Amino acid sequence: MKDKLKKAAALLLFKRHKYPGAKEWELRKYLGEHYEEILKVLEEDLEPLGLQIKCIEEGDTKHYAVVVKDEKLTREIKTYGWRIDEMAVLAVSLSYILSRGGKAAEKDLIDIISNKIARWRVERAIEKFIRLGYLEREDDSLKIGLRSKIEFNLERLVRLFIGAERVIGTSREDFSSRPQE
Amino acid sequence: MLKNNQLYERLIDLSIKVLEGKVDPLDVDISKYLDSISSLFKKLKSLDDIIKDIRALYGLTIILSCQYELLKSRGLGLYIEPILVELRTQQLSIEAIAEILRSVWTPVVEIEVSDNILIEYALDYFNKLKPIDERKIKHIVYELPKAELTRDFIIPLNIHEKLDELYQELIFTSKGKWVDYYNFINSKGNPVERAYLLSFLITEGRVVMMYRRFEDKIYVKPVENIVVENLQSVATWVRRSKVEG
Numbered sequence: 001m002k003d004k005l006k007k008a009a010a011l012l013l014f015k016r017h018k019y020p021g022a023k024e025w026e027l028r029k030y031l032g033e034h035y036e037e038i039l040k041v042l043e044e045d046l047e048p049l050g051l052q053i054k055c056i057e058e059g060d061t062k063h064y065a066v067v068v069k070d071e072k073l074t075r076e077i078k079t080y081g082w083r084i085d086e087m088a089v090l091a092v093s094l095s096y097i098l099s100r101g102g103k104a105a106e107k108d109l110i111d112i113i114s115n116k117i118a119r120w121r122v123e124r125a126i127e128k129f130i131r132l133g134y135l136e137r138e139d140d141s142l143k144i145g146l147r148s149k150i151e152f153n154l155e156r157l158v159r160l161f162i163g164a165e166r167v168i169g170t171s172r173e174d175f176s177s178r179p180q181e
Numbered sequence: 182m183l184k185n186n187q188l189y190e191r192l193i194d195l196s197i198k199v200l201e202g203k204v205d206p207l208d209v210d211i212s213k214y215l216d217s218i219s220s221l222f223k224k225l226k227s228l229d230d231i232i233k234d235i236r237a238l239y240g241l242t243i244i245l246s247c248q249y250e251l252l253k254s255r256g257l258g259l260y261i262e263p264i265l266v267e268l269r270t271q272q273l274s275i276e277a278i279a280e281i282l283r284s285v286w287t288p289v290v291e292i293e294v295s296d297n298i299l300i301e302y303a304l305d306y307f308n309k310l311k312p313i314d315e316r317k318i319k320h321i322v323y324e325l326p327k328a329e330l331t332r333d334f335i336i337p338l339n340i341h342e343k344l345d346e347l348y349q350e351l352i353f354t355s356k357g358k359w360v361d362y363y364n365f366i367n368s369k370g371n372p373v374e375r376a377y378l379l380s381f382l383i384t385e386g387r388v389v390m391m392y393r394r395f396e397d398k399i400y401v402k403p404v405e406n407i408v409v410e411n412l413q414s415v416a417t418w419v420r421r422s423k424v425e426g
Contacts, residue, residue: 013292020289051290067287088275091282092266099263101251104202112267116275141202153285160281161269162261 001041004031008042012053012066018133019146021065039064056149065150085117089125090134094148095161103141185221189233192217196240199247206247214241340378347378348387351403359391359400 007030011022027035043053052069055062092113097104106126113122126142129135133147148154192214198204218237225231270278337343354360354368366375379401382388391400 013290015291015293020291054287066290068290069287071284071287084279085275087279087282091278092270094282095261095269096263096266099261099266100202101206101247103200103247103250104263108203112270115271139201141200147289151287151289152282153287157281157285158261160284161278162265163269 001038004038005042005045007031008035008038012042012064019063020133020150021063024062024064027064054150056146058146058149063146063150067151071153083125085121086125086128089113089117089122090129090148091157091161093126093129093135093142094144094152094154094157097135097142097144098154098158103138103143106137106140106142109142185224185230186233188217188221189230189237192237193233193240196237196243199244206244206251209244209248211241211244211248214244336377337374340381343378344381347375348382348403351382351388351401352405355402357402357405359402362390362399362401365401 008027011026011030016022027039031038039053046052046066047069050069051066053064054067055064057063093109096109096112110119110122110126126135130137130142130145133145134151135148136143136145144154195204195209195214199206199209218234218241221230221237222234225234273281351360351365354365362379366372366379379388382403383390383401386404388401388403391402392398393400
């Protein structure tokens, strides 16, 4: 059991692919048919560290990854290395793609965001998020990437974005770097 | 009144716009789309029409799948009107938008690692690696003699006879074994003409070609006892079917 726990931790925590964590078939291959029980034990060990195992389904495949359990924790740690305007680009992108049923024309999205942020910066940020797996490009359209599905509570994002739920205010200083415009 | 072609183009264009997210999938009237396709189906005449009909049908499946995805996201409580997103983007400050994202974010925990075994493998690989100059694959491009290049080549009128001749010659030369391509085309006559004719035999499947990477040589071999049917395109077939009634 101890060996399998170590294997499970390695599979989920060590970066091995472009996508985060491990796919169901990988866990089954290395941990056996009862991999879910091993993950439960691992999750108990991770809980005191403020971490949890998240599972999402995409198509026929299940993806497992270790994420920070408490969203409040990410508020307190302010060194993501992301620019505030890059985060805004991602937030609007995800909301807009969701409003379009999971896929939106890249040009339309860039047009909307460029009203507030320089076009070249928006384009660069979108490229960066595609590279990181937060967004996916399909011809001229953008889709929500696997990483976004794992890392963000999309349902809450939508509620907050339309103002159905309130978020505690923040200041520009909360972020690690400032926009240059 | 729209012509068949124009109507097909419109249907295909509509499905592309839905796929690109420019048109709301739920705005498409599926029954009308189906009616249009079925009315056009009775008037199909040419191969071009059939292809367009298939594309329009494929477009319909795309629209249906987009509708399914949209309804699924609405069912999950993820639905908002696109115009609302645009308005809120204008309304909210960049800081507020970023904060919204941060408040729903639970980052993935990932560790980038290496180990001593991997480092040893990498070192071993590096030590065994030859310098770039030595590793370069020297690809020799076959060059025809100048005299051959300047010689005029006229496509023979009796091309079928010439093809049969060349095929028989290859059968005789090869005796069931692979023959060096360049040796064969240079063995006699005009090599350009022989290469040209050989390409037809290969296209027809009467001759097979193989490239041996390690030797960097191309070989050909005849396929014996092959039933060579008169190859015709689908377009020709449709035309002939019409003529024959």
